[in-house]
Amino acid sequence: MFGTSIHWTTFFYLLIDTFLLVIACVQSSRNRYTNLNRYLVLAGLFVLYNLTGGFLPFDGFPGPFILQYVITYGVAITMGIFLFHYIYREYDIRILNVHLTIANISIYGALCFFGLFLLPYYFTGSLDTARVCFTVPVSLICLYFLWAFYGRISKPKNPNKFVLRRNKLSLLSVICMILLPMLTLIGDYQWLTFTIVNTSFYAITAIEIDRYLYFLEHxxxxxxxxxxxxxxxxxxxxxxxxxxxxxxxxxxxxxxxxxxxxxxxxxxxxxxxxxxxxxxxxxxxxxxxxxxxxxxxxxxxxxxx
Missing domain, CATH: 1.10.10.10 (Winged helix-like DNA-binding domain superfamily/Winged helix DNA-binding domain)
Structure with a gap:
């Protein structure tokens, strides 16, 4: 579309995410006693992810070709880490498991990107080689995160229906997000990758809507x-x-x-x-x-x- 690599499904998700961001901004300004700041940041990152991941790369972009991948991967990594931060705050988690703090996850992401993506690309000149070197260890870290998070919420004590719904939606969100590096390794299938990744955001949106309905109930x-x-x-x-x-x-x-x-x-x-x-x-x-x-x-x- 528009003479770029963006797929119509990606553009569709971009419109939906932008709409949700605008609605959240309006709701946040009207109800100052509630705090939607984390959701607003997350929505903004997903909008940026759809923009960069959908429109890049293209030939008319100024600067070296690899710069476009630095931008797209940088946005995707930031978005994923912030979603994990969102989950940590939602469940008041400081350390999920051994070394799984948000600070450490951020460090792992940065080291993997620079050491396992940019360096292999610099020495080999092959984007496919750099992608494999980067996505395999990142996928393993993500699977470890999923295992630890599932262990944390799988045995609730005295939960109400609201908590059970939130657990299912949170788990869905995490699963969809950790699939991102694996989908990147498979290939550039925007319709598949962006559908799964945006589902992660929609699950978080469902949590916020369910929270609002829960408040109305009380x-x-x-x-x-x-x-x-x-x-x-x-x-x-x-x-x-x-x-x-x-x-x-x-x-x-x-x-x-x-x-x-x-x-x-x-x-x-x-x-x-x-x-x-x-x-x-x-x-x-x-x-x-x-x-x-x-x-x-x-x-x-x-x-x-």
Missing amino acids: KKKMNALLNYYKAERNKEIAPKFFTRGLTGREIEMAMSVLDGRSYKEIGDEYFIAEKTASKHASNIFKKMRVKNRTEFMERFGKKKL
Whole structure:
């Protein structure tokens, strides 16, 4: 299409992702008490991935030919790492397994790209050789990540339906993303590669939509929290943390606290440690200007709804 290598399916996904990005921007500006920053960044990266991966390479591009692959691979690696970061934040993961921190994953990606793609290409001049040297070890790292992540979420304790749906969608998103280096090795089949990779983003989008519907299901509890937040935000002496609002995870935790669940039960439900659940609760209490759980329940509990 347009005299470039972009396939019509890639262009179609580009339009969908751009539309979702615009909708998310509008929703984020209207509901300042929620935090969609991570989703906005992820959406922007997928739009950029469709643009660079679809339109590049082409003959009229200025500079050396390899520069186009540096751009496309760089965007794809950044997108994949940020999606993993998104998953880590969604599940409050710091270290998934041995050495699997986001910082280490970023280092692995950079080292593999420079050491196993650019150097082989420099010495051999063969794009196919560079692609094989790069994708094989990266695919192994991705499979290890999938194994560790599946082990983390495969045995939920006291999950609700929302958590189970999120687990399935998160797993689908990770599977589709880790297939990217393998699909690159197979060949340049845009209709297949971009369909699978964009499915990863749509799974994350489904998680955000499901979270929004989950909030609507608990509208009364939401109203008590958000109305208070709005009132406090409008005060001249409102503290700085009100400008950021409650994150999606904090609202989920707040509703669990209002349901009377212990921090251990909340931790089991969301696959986090009891201390992490307690830390989330402390952040919520600070933002809602209460001293402790008892005062939080008195102000926003069922009697107030």
